[in-house]
Each structure stands twice: as structure tokens, then as C-alpha cells.
Amino acid sequence: MSLSEVRAAAPDAQVGAGMDPVAATFDLLGDRLTLAILRDAFLHEARRFNQWIERTGAPPAMLTSRLNALVEAGVLHRVPQPTAADRHEYLLTELGFATWEILICLWGWHREWSPSGALQPELVHTECGHRGPAVVLCRGCDRTVTPHETAVELRPDAVWALGSSGRRRSTRAPEAALSGRDMFTEVMVAIGDRWSAAVTGLALAGIRRFSDFRANLDISPTTLTDRLNRLCSAQILRKADGGREYRLTPRGRALFGVYAFLLSWSALAYPGARPGVMIRHSSCGQALVPALRCRGCDARVDRAAVVFEPLPDLAQPRLG
Ligand SMILES: [Zn+2]
Ligand SMILES: [Zn+2]
Incomplete structure (x- = not known):
């Protein structure tokens, strides 16, 4: 088989290094432990293996695989520490620091739309003292943006790219390996696998009907039904029009900021990829x-202008 035949047989190989950047971003960041690693790096200046073990309770092999993936993606920089107990430190790169807004939006979504959100530390803008989530603005025109004022454009030939499984995280341990719940548990229904992320993204783009979801995704009816049902159970989508449509709930629509920053981060992380x-x-x-x-x-x-203030008199002062 020639190289071109191999490529024709494996659609993912055609994009090669240029795997769809949005799909690659969801593969990397749509993961509870990965997000917890980044959260602890920002909030607690975690930079050593054992600090993350203590904070996340993750199995060591699972943490190693996530740290390696983050180093490979250029999000963390591994610095040897020959004399220390931990042989390496992991520092956020510029690309790593650019995940901050994604985390802020994830925190804001959890804070406002999850029953346990009230237990989260509060974001405080130190310059004015305002407490609570921020809103999304458009850098192009400096105006505040809501999902209603946006159009999501799908590249026509991107159908398979969004949906094909490509290089799945084969090292990924099942979610059950992480004990307990944290601020990222609930959002995983929407962003924790590529299909769910794509279905939620299409819903944000205004897609409502089963056939239209299928037309934009190379997805089997069974898988699509499964993801739509999961998103309805999680109150991100709801059935409408006698069951013929799936519409975002306010809770689902509130994921707009998370998606906006994930997409814009994907352009930074995979420059040059379409x-x-x-x-x-x-x-x-x-x-x-x-x-x-x-x-x-x-x-x-x-980042410099906000702090997280633990809420007083609560049994759960830890973020997560
Ligand atoms: Zn302010
Ligand atoms: Zn604008």
C-alpha cells in the first residue's frame, strides 16, 4: 500500500499534524483531571507531582499520563529538579496561561448552574470589588456578547473532522478512577467526549433537529440518541416541539463562554490548522x-486583577 493509499484509507491521517484543532482541543482539555491540574496550577501554584496527587487524589499513573499530554501539547513546561524529591517541576507555558479564561468560564458555569456551585469560592474583581462571574466580550468591537448575537459557522468539509474519533486518549483511565466530585464533574456531560462536545456545540450553533445533528456529524443514530438523552438528563438540552426538537436550556446556553474560549484557545494551540x-x-x-x-x-x-475568595462558614472551603 502506498502512502497515499494509506492516507485515503484513514481520514485522520489526511489532516496529519493538522488534526481538527477544535477536536484536538476537546480531546486534550475535555477531561476532569486535566482541568483540575490546570486549576491547581493557577490557584495553588501547584507545580510538582505530589502537590497534584494531594489535591486531586488521582491515581499516579493517570496523573502522569495527563501531565505528559499537557507537556506534549505545550501547555506545561517540564523543568528537571535534580536535587529535589520530585524530579521535575511543571510550569505553565504562555499557552498554559491562556487556558485561564476557559477555567474562569467553567468555574462561572458551575457557580451559577450547579446545585453545589454555591460552595465554590467567589471570584472577586479587586479593582472594583465586584463579586461574581464575568461576561464575555468581543475584542473586535468591545461589546458584550451573548449566544443570540453570534453565528456559529461550520466548514462544510469538516463534518467528519468534528466527529471522527481520531487519536483518542488511549491512556485515558475511566472517569470512575477519580474519586468524588469536583467543579468539573457536571460539565463533563457536555465537554467530556468529542461527540457530546460536538452535539452541544451544534446546539449552540442553533441546530435543533435530530436529522440536522446527523447531517453535521458522521455519527450513528444510536450514538446521537445516547448523547442527546444524556444532555437532556443533565438539563443542558430539553425536548421541544413534541419531541421533534432539542433546544438548549438556559443552563446549556450558559456554556457559551466555555465554548467561545475553548475555540479561541484552539487557534492559539494549533496555529495554521483550519x-x-x-x-x-x-x-x-x-x-x-x-x-x-x-x-x-x-x-x-x-488574571492579575482577580482573586478567589473562599466563602466563610462553609464546610467545604476547598475549590473542588
Ligand atoms: Zn470590576
Ligand atoms: Zn464584535
């Missing part, structure tokens, strides 16, 4: 490059 999906801000016509804005003072919010 994404199969993009969000356009209809109000200004530009491709959405999102940023966060404080609801209290309208200023843009960055």
Missing part, C-alpha cells in the same frame, strides 16, 4: 475573539 468551526459576532461581523468583562465596572478582567 478549524472546522468558528464563531462570528453578528453585531460587528468579525470572528469572535473573546475576552472577559467585569459585570460590576465593565473593565476587562485579567
Whole structure:
């Protein structure tokens, strides 16, 4: 078999290094432990293996595989520590620091839309004292963006790219290997595997009917039914129009920020790759490059200007 025949037989090989960047992003970041690693790196300056073991309770082999994947993806930088008990430190790279907004949106979603969200530490904008989640703004026009003011555009030939399983995390241990629940448990229904992520993303793009989901995804009816049912059980979608449509609930629509930042991060992480999906801000016509804005003072919010304040008098002071 010639190389071209091999490539023709394996669609994923055609994109080679340029696997769909959005799918690759969900494969990497749509993972509870990976997100917990990043959260602890930001919030607790975790940088050593044992710090993450202590905080996450993850099985060591599972943590090793996630750290390796993050190093390989350029999110963490491994620094040898020859004299220390831990042989390496893992530091956030510039690309790693760029996941901050994704985590803020995940925290905000959990804070507002999960029964256990009230136990989360509160985000405080130190410049104005405002407490609570930020909103998404469009860097192109500096206006606040809601999902209603955006159009999600799918590249016509990207159908298989979104859906094909490609290089799945073969090293991925089952979710059950992680004990307990944390702030990322519930959102995994939506972003924890590529099919669910694609179905939720299409719903955010305005897709409602079973046949339209199928038309945009190379997905079997059984798998699609399974994901739609899971998303309905998780109150991210609901059935409408006598069961013929699946519509986002407010809880589902509130995932917009998470998706906006995941998509924009994928462009940073995989520069040069053509994404199969993009969000356009209809109000200004530009491709959405999102940023966060404080609801209290309208200023843009960055890492340096916020703190997480543990809520007083609660039995669960730990984030997660
Ligand atoms: Zn705009
Ligand atoms: Zn503010």
C-alpha cells in the first residue's frame, strides 16, 4: 500500500499534524483531571507531582499520563529538579496561561448552574470589588456578547473532522478512577467526549433537529440518541416541539463562554490548522475573539486583577 493509499484509507491521517484543532482541543482539555491540574496550577501554584496527587487524589499513573499530554501539547513546561524529591517541576507555558479564561468560564458555569456551585469560592474583581462571574466580550468591537448575537459557522468539509474519533486518549483511565466530585464533574456531560462536545456545540450553533445533528456529524443514530438523552438528563438540552426538537436550556446556553474560549484557545494551540468551526459576532461581523468583562465596572478582567475568595462558614472551603 502506498502512502497515499494509506492516507485515503484513514481520514485522520489526511489532516496529519493538522488534526481538527477544535477536536484536538476537546480531546486534550475535555477531561476532569486535566482541568483540575490546570486549576491547581493557577490557584495553588501547584507545580510538582505530589502537590497534584494531594489535591486531586488521582491515581499516579493517570496523573502522569495527563501531565505528559499537557507537556506534549505545550501547555506545561517540564523543568528537571535534580536535587529535589520530585524530579521535575511543571510550569505553565504562555499557552498554559491562556487556558485561564476557559477555567474562569467553567468555574462561572458551575457557580451559577450547579446545585453545589454555591460552595465554590467567589471570584472577586479587586479593582472594583465586584463579586461574581464575568461576561464575555468581543475584542473586535468591545461589546458584550451573548449566544443570540453570534453565528456559529461550520466548514462544510469538516463534518467528519468534528466527529471522527481520531487519536483518542488511549491512556485515558475511566472517569470512575477519580474519586468524588469536583467543579468539573457536571460539565463533563457536555465537554467530556468529542461527540457530546460536538452535539452541544451544534446546539449552540442553533441546530435543533435530530436529522440536522446527523447531517453535521458522521455519527450513528444510536450514538446521537445516547448523547442527546444524556444532555437532556443533565438539563443542558430539553425536548421541544413534541419531541421533534432539542433546544438548549438556559443552563446549556450558559456554556457559551466555555465554548467561545475553548475555540479561541484552539487557534492559539494549533496555529495554521483550519478549524472546522468558528464563531462570528453578528453585531460587528468579525470572528469572535473573546475576552472577559467585569459585570460590576465593565473593565476587562485579567488574571492579575482577580482573586478567589473562599466563602466563610462553609464546610467545604476547598475549590473542588
Ligand atoms: Zn464584535
Ligand atoms: Zn470590576
